Amino acid sequence: MFSSLKDKVGQVLLPGDEFSFQADDTISLSGPVKPEKMVCGPGLRRSGDRLLVCKSGVLRHKPPNMFWMDSQQRRYVPVKGETVIGIVTVKSGDVFKVDFGGSEQASLSYLAFEGATKRNRPNVQVGDLVFAQFLVANKDMEPELVCVDSVGRANGMGVFGSGGLLFTVSLGLVRRLLAPHSDVLQDLQQLFPCELVVGMNGRLWVKSSSLQRTLVIANLLQSCDTMTAPQRQTLFRRVAQGAL
Amino acid sequence: MEVYGSSGVSLREFGCEQSLLSRPDGSASFIQGDTSVLAGVYGPAEVKVSKEIYDRATLEVLMQPKVGLPSVRERSQEQCVRETCEASLLLSLHPRSSLTLILQVLHDDGSLLSCSLNAACMALMDAGLPMSCLFCGVTCAIDTEGRIITDPTAAQEKESRALMTFAIDSKEHRVLMSATKGSFSVNELQQCIAVSQSASEKIFQFYRDSVRRRYSKTL
Incomplete structure (x- = not known):
């Protein structure tokens, strides 16, 4: 049933392309008939029995x-x-406003940090960076962030320490970095040790042993967007051999 | 930069480059012969309270001429482009946000409106905004002897008796917008629409090749 769609996997599609799913003409009477379900991710929309890009x-x-x-x-x-x-852009009463690069600012409650209580407020100042997760995100409501997971643990989230460098890359590169066994990350690991925080909103934070190394990593990652894999590998090899 | 040769319905050579600007969320430049337009898209971004629409995004189109300030001519072209974009974009998926499309005319050698439409479509696609279909612009001129010239130059536009620009959608090749000038018969209008529809197929094929080339590095 999905054969028309599976043929197109890995190909470039444009808005307006559509696929139609007609039910099969023949139904097998012997085996049990299981309806096929599919999950549409971002960029695909269902409309009746058609699938639109x-x-x-x-x-x-x-x-x-x-x-x-x-x-x-x-x-x-x-x-x-x-x-x-x-x-963090605004600190008002019991919520912080957080700019994450979207169409409106998200709210972050002061209680949504690990170990925070009404008495024990987290130390967050305006201008601080936070690594947080969306609890509410839909088109009709104000987005809400939290810095704890479902069992109340920080799990790597929270306010950033001092130092490090924040920069932005395209969302496609972020997804490539976060993919399991990411080839970009594997190439980077061979270079020098660093701390890297990847936000799904295209913001990356890097900290390395020296300022110079941090800047080198930031520049390399920003240039990864427009390079093919062999180009990237030759560039990384050149840097590793001591082009600095 | 890609160039597409012309055959059959004669269009001038056209070329396009996507995401060439670093600051906007999506950008494209489109060149048709000597006419060239640069487009930038910002959004979905925060919207002014006075312009907020509760169930869909606010689309604003700004057109900057090559020299001087935008005037009545630019305003009318802005409106044509805006209404075409509104027809193809799925604005209800981003309610209470703003989309801004800025079109900078780099050089005008005829068919400016159709070139702006093409640049706008490529920039919207580059920004990754949800669209129900693509659109393209085709300009036709009818000269004094009644011949139809597609994609005319500025000199051909000046000598023409009537000038029409159509926005065509990619799904059913229907007319989304038309802007006309001069006098012509109903028959001539129908002929021009038919010519534009066949020319649009060439432009949509070019869109596809152009986007394919852009994604070739990540395939």
Whole structure:
């Protein structure tokens, strides 16, 4: 049933392309008939028995039945459960306003930190960076961030320490960095040790042993966007051999 | 930069480059012959309270001429582009936010409106905004002897008796917007629409090749 869609996996599709799913003409009477379900990811929309593409990009597939469009964009649209790097802009009463690069600012409660109580407030100042997760993110409501997981643990989230460098890259590169066995990350690991925080909103934070190394990593990551894998590997090798 | 040769319905050579600006969320430049337009898209971003629409995004189109300040001519072209974009974008997916499309005219050698439409479509696609279909612009001129010239230059526009620009959608090749000038018969209008529809297929094929080339590094 998905054969027409599976043929297109890995190809570039444009908005307006559509697939139609007609039920099979023949139904097997012997075996049990299981209805096939599919999961549409970002960039795909269902309309009746047709599937419409609404973003340009590459069609991706994850067995058994997950499909989505992989596109290069710069503006972040919040999604529930994703982790982002935000900047605290306003501190008012019991909520902080956090800028995460979307269309409006998200709210972050002062109780949504590990170990925070009404007595014991977290130490957050305006201008601080926070690594947080979306608890509420839909188009009709104000997005809400939390710095704890479902059992109340920080789990790596919270306010950033001093030092380090924040910069932005495209959302496509972020997804490539966060993918399991990411080739970009593997190339970077061979270079020098560093601390790297990746926000799904395209913001990256890097800290290394020296300022110079931090800047080198930041520049390398920013240039990864426009390079093919062999180009990237030769560049990383040149830096590793001591081009600094 | 890609160039597409012309055959059949004669269009001038056209070329396009996507995400060439670093600051906007999406950008594209489109070149048709000597006409060239640069487009930048910002959004979905924060919206002014006075312009907020509760169930869809606010789309603003700004057109900057090559020299001087925008005037009545730019205003009318802005409106044509805005209404075309509103027809193809799925604005209800980003309520209470603003989309800004800025079109900078780099050089005008005829068919400016259709070039702006093409640049706008490529920039919106580059920004990754949800769209129900693509659109393209085609300009037709009818000269004094009644011949139809597609994608005319500024000199051909000046000598023409009538000038029409159509925005065509990619799904059913229907007319989304039309802007006309001069006098013509109903028959001529129908002919021009038919010519534009066949020309649009060439432009949509170019869009596809252009986007494919852009994603070739991440395939």
